Amino acid sequence: MLYFLGYPQNGHRRGVRARLMRLFPCSTAKKPSASNQNSVEDELELSAVRHRPEGLEQLEAQTRFSRKELQILYRGFKNECPSGVVNEDTFKDIYAQFFPQGDASTYAHFLFNAFDTDHNGSVSFEDFVMGLSILLRGTVQEKLNWAFNLYDINKDGYITKEEMLDIMKAIYDMMGKCTYPVLKEETPRQHVEIFFQKMDKNKDGVVTIDEFIDCCQNDENIMRSMHLFENVI
Helix, strand or coil, X not given: CHHHHCCCCHHHHHHHHHHHHHHCHHHHCCCCCHHHHCCXXXXXXXXXXXXXXXXXXXHHXXXXXXXXXXXXXXXXXXXXXXXCEEEHHHHHHHHHCCCCCCCCHHHHHHHHXXXXXXXXXXXXXXXXXXXXXXXXXXXXXXXXXXXXXXXXXCCCCCEEHHHHHHHHHHHHHHHHHHCCCCCCXXXXXXXXXXXXXXXXXXXXXXXXXXXXXXXXXXXXXXXXHCCCCCCCC
């Protein structure tokens, strides 16, 4: 159930990491030449893009990425999204590469909304690296806050059983034939019933951020999954 928070099981770590590297070929790029290193255009390459990202210094201060890592991420992001922003359809196409054996479109929709923090229908480079910084380098508290926001589909500060079920169904659709044994149709609902009862401590029909974090912090498997991708970049 580690996919409960969108984190893969240990057995999938290597495969997903390889796909991450394929999605961002510049993350394994050779060292840039000296002239490129000293070039502002090489750092941000702003002239050809519609959306101008914040300066590297500001992003370095706001994230847990180094200047060099931000340069690498920006080149990869620009390769996939030359306009400087990614819309939902493009995001779904990119994310589908992670899970070719299933249908990742619904989960990618929810994930896109979690990255699109200002809800303007697009994910900028800043949106992307801020979310990625939390997922890869954030504290447990930050990662759980981010996961809660993912599950809180209507952003009202609570997770309902229906919202949890929508995410869970999307995760199982995304996994496709990856699950063994093959899951029955009622499996997502059964898992949601178990987790929701566990999380809804006061039995009021909704899960608050405090209930969510408290339950996750007391789940050994979820806590282990928090550290899977800390060194992926």
